Amino acid sequence: MPIGVKVLERPIEDVSYVRATLTGMGLTLRHLVNPHKVTVQYPEQREQLSPRWRGTHRMLTTDDGKSKCVACGLCPTVCPANCIKLVPGEDAQGNRYPLVFEIDEFRCIFCGYCQEVCPEEAIHVGRHYENSEYSRDGFVYDLERLMAQTHPVCEMWDPADPRGE
Amino acid sequence: MITLTIEGRQVSVPEGTSILEAGKAAGILIPHYCYHPGLPVAGVCRMCLVEVEKSPKLAPACATAAADGQVVHVHSESALEARQGVLELLLINHPLDCPVCDQSGECELQDYTYAEGRRSTRYREPKRVNPVEDFGGDVVYVPNRCILCTRCVRFMETVAEDPVLNVSDRGDHALIGKFENQDLTHPWAGNVVELCPVGALLSKDFLNKARSWDMDRAASVCPGCSQGCNIVIETRDNVVARLRPRPNADVNQYFMCDEGRLNYRWLNRRDRVAEPLVRRGDALIPVDWEIAIDAAARTLTGRRVTAIVSPGLSNEVLYLLRRVLERCGAESEGVFAVRQGPEAPLPGVPDLAVRADRAPNVQGAELMGFRRTDAPLDAVRSGDVLLLADADLSAAGAAVVSGALARAADIIVIGTTVPAWAAGAGAALPLANMAEDEGTFTNLRGRVQRYRQAKSPPALARPGWSVLADLLVALGDPIVVWTPAEAFSALAQAHPAFAGMTYEGLGATGTVVADAREPRAVTAGIGA
Ligand code: SF4
Ligand code: SF4
Ligand code: SF4
Ligand code: SF4
Ligand code: FES
Numbered sequence: 001m002p003i004g005v006k007v008l009e010r011p012i013e014d015v016s017y018v019r020a021t022l023t024g025m026g027l028t029l030r031h032l033v034n035p036h037k038v039t040v041q042y043p044e045q046r047e048q049l050s051p052r053w054r055g056t057h058r059m060l061t062t063d064d065g066k067s068k069c070v071a072c073g074l075c076p077t078v079c080p081a082n083c084i085k086l087v088p089g090e091d092a093q094g095n096r097y098p099l100v101f102e103i104d105e106f107r108c109i110f111c112g113y114c115q116e117v118c119p120e121e122a123i124h125v126g127r128h129y130e131n132s133e134y135s136r137d138g139f140v141y142d143l144e145r146l147m148a149q150t151h152p153v154c155e156m157w158d159p160a161d162p163r164g165e
Numbered sequence: 166m167i168t169l170t171i172e173g174r175q176v177s178v179p180e181g182t183s184i185l186e187a188g189k190a191a192g193i194l195i196p197h198y199c200y201h202p203g204l205p206v207a208g209v210c211r212m213c214l215v216e217v218e219k220s221p222k223l224a225p226a227c228a229t230a231a232a233d234g235q236v237v238h239v240h241s242e243s244a245l246e247a248r249q250g251v252l253e254l255l256l257i258n259h260p261l262d263c264p265v266c267d268q269s270g271e272c273e274l275q276d277y278t279y280a281e282g283r284r285s286t287r288y289r290e291p292k293r294v295n296p297v298e299d300f301g302g303d304v305v306y307v308p309n310r311c312i313l314c315t316r317c318v319r320f321m322e323t324v325a326e327d328p329v330l331n332v333s334d335r336g337d338h339a340l341i342g343k344f345e346n347q348d349l350t351h352p353w354a355g356n357v358v359e360l361c362p363v364g365a366l367l368s369k370d371f372l373n374k375a376r377s378w379d380m381d382r383a384a385s386v387c388p389g390c391s392q393g394c395n396i397v398i399e400t401r402d403n404v405v406a407r408l409r410p411r412p413n414a415d416v417n418q419y420f421m422c423d424e425g426r427l428n429y430r431w432l433n434r435r436d437r438v439a440e441p442l443v444r445r446g447d448a449l450i451p452v453d454w455e456i457a458i459d460a461a462a463r464t465l466t467g468r469r470v471t472a473i474v475s476p477g478l479s480n481e482v483l484y485l486l487r488r489v490l491e492r493c494g495a496e497s498e499g500v501f502a503v504r505q506g507p508e509a510p511l512p513g514v515p516d517l518a519v520r521a522d523r524a525p526n527v528q529g530a531e532l533m534g535f536r537r538t539d540a541p542l543d544a545v546r547s548g549d550v551l552l553l554a555d556a557d558l559s560a561a562g563a564a565v566v567s568g569a570l571a572r573a574a575d576i577i578v579i580g581t582t583v584p585a586w587a588a589g590a591g592a593a594l595p596l597a598n599m600a601e602d603e604g605t606f607t608n609l610r611g612r613v614q615r616y617r618q619a620k621s622p623p624a625l626a627r628p629g630w631s632v633l634a635d636l637l638v639a640l641g642d643p644i645v646v647w648t649p650a651e652a653f654s655a656l657a658q659a660h661p662a663f664a665g666m667t668y669e670g671l672g673a674t675g676t677v678v679a680d681a682r683e684p685r686a687v688t689a690g691i692g693a
Binding site: 070071072073074077088089090119120 | 373375
């Protein structure tokens with residue numbers, strides 16, 4: 001059976017591209033003269049990150065330079081991406097501390113739960129996003145690397161507005 | 166029998182039962198600290214206060230006998246308020262140690278505080294601080310976390326009958342002390358770690374090793390001696406991290422000995438045979454299972470075999486081994502030796518002791534017709550095939566070993582390791598160890614008890630029942646065994662002592678064999 005094709009007869013003002021093209025060019029021209037610029041000259045210029053930005057982790061340290069982590073095991077438990085590896089142990093003073101503490105930044109979904117759950121305010125997500133490495137392994141941060149990070153850490157909430165309203 | 170109502174649920178219990186136990190029977194947990202079913206009632210913590218209708222005051226559920234027609238409210242306003250008060254006082258001097266405390270996750274103070282406690286503290290004064298004390302044995306005491314329930318004191322006094330612990334000092338200075346020059350070195354003292362409802366008494370061995378929620382658990386039976394205490398094997402990432410007792414009123418009540426508790430490292434051995442091996446020239450080389458089983462079967466067929474078996478193998482494996490021997494040449498025989506150790510009873514529990522026979526299935530090996538001897542290697546006659554079934558012969562002298570090696574014409578190893586002196590074996594079939602397999606042991610009173618798999622075996626190692634079933638088929642036996650339950654039912658059909666038993670029917674606490682030599686009166690748990 002032959003297929004019938006119905007050819008729609010539409011008025012020229014509906015099918016013409018001239019008007020659409022002119023509208024588009026008008027938009028471009030408007031932005032050309034608009035004084036408000038959104039493009040930033042990265043990396044010379046940088047955007048201010050929100051205080052609640054959640055990025056690359058940082059392990060905070062005590063005054064004598066040791067990691068604050070006591071290997072309580074809460075962050076590996078809460079982490080939905082299962083990307084924290086922790087092996088607890090004892091240091092020379094008999095204190096609980098992490099023998100192994102690793103975060104796979106590739107697997108991390110930057111939910112910030114680890115920071116929220118940590119009873120020692122040790123692990124933090126940071127206001128930082130520039131990560132590049134030559135290998136995937138480079139994204140598994142060990143304790144030393146986490147402690148060596150210097151970027152500011154995330155403020156989970158605005159103290160003036162704790163409910164985020 | 167009396168009938169009472171707890172939280173709107175009717176329950177009938179024998180006369181003399183406490184309200185707390187009646188609650189358990191009704192499926193209602195009444196919070197408690199000092200009460201433990203294996204210890205005498207002390208009534209010191211007041212955590213179990215409940216409201217009993219028509220009674221002027223709140224009643225401690227652990228120390229109040231249930232009465233006919235009683236109506237008990239566990240979660241009424243006044244009971245909750247009283248318990249909240251108890252918790253608040255307990256927490257006054259309690260450190261905020263949960264992140265570093267080993268009990269975290271299995272702590273009754275945590276649990277009840279979450280369930281019923283105040284959201285925050287009203288106490289602003291400095292807390293009392295005392296130093297951590299080594300109690301000897303495997304136990305360390307953290308006084309700051311102690312809630313003075315006296316479970317540990319009562320255990321040492323009335324169950325271990327070695328009163329080493331006491332409550333020293335009074336008031337808010339009170340803490341658990343040790344009598345001078347005494348240590349928690351009683352062979353059963355480690356149970357205080359389990360009994361302690363908080364993180365005040367901790368195992369040194371387990372200290373800071375794992376979180377309770379990190380671990381997987383499997384119901385098992387202690388492989389340490391012929392008593393067969395029921396245990397739980399807890400593993401973290403496929404490594405056994407600790408053993409804990411599992412209640413069985415007929416065997417070990419709530420306890421296990423320290424030797425058994427700490428005897429788990431061999432389950433994590435790294436020097437295991439992980440692949441089937443057969444001899445090619447001078448070396449044992451890894452091969453497929455079929456090839457190794459065929460090689461073993463060819464060696465065994467028609468020869469006189471001396472099997473030296475381990476009394477730590479399951480009933481099923483020993484039964485299948487016996488069946489293998491029947492397929493081999495005439496006069497084939499199976500023997501085993503049992504490592505000995507000092508016997509140490511727990512006086513407060515009838516018929517509970519670390520037994521001199523330090524193997525879990527001595528009775529099973531005897532029931533399967535293996536001969537017990539102190540010199541198993543002497544059973545090897547010249548020209549024999551020596552079938553080494555996971556037996557540990559490290560105690561035998563070098564001369565005895567070399568003598569047996571000289572007499573044996575061939576060696577077949579079925580086990581978890583190949584000892585250095587057996588490196589001349591013709592074939593080695595790697596087995597899963599008891600934590601990696603499931604099966605049953607028969608304890609010294611003839612109780613057949615199941616243990617479950619707790620971790621996975623290395624590489625190609627397989628459960629003993631499955632390896633031996635294949636070997637039997639290769640030897641021409643028509644046996645069909647695909648599961649451990651089928652292995653057990655093959656045994657139950659063949660052996661009169663196991664007649665009528667089913668794998669499922671053994672349940673969590675086991676069944677006694679038909680011809681147990683000293684059948685034991687069933688003793689109910691204290692207060693149960
Ligand atoms: S931010 Fe979320 S996903 Fe990333 S490590 Fe923390 S808990 Fe895990
Ligand atoms: S939650 Fe904090 S203290 Fe606990 S393991 Fe993680 S980083 Fe360490
Ligand atoms: S005893 Fe319980 S409540 Fe106390 S620190 Fe340990 S886990 Fe926390
Ligand atoms: S150490 Fe533990 S068991 Fe002993 S009194 Fe203190 S809290 Fe109770
Ligand atoms: S459990 Fe009843 S008073 Fe302690």
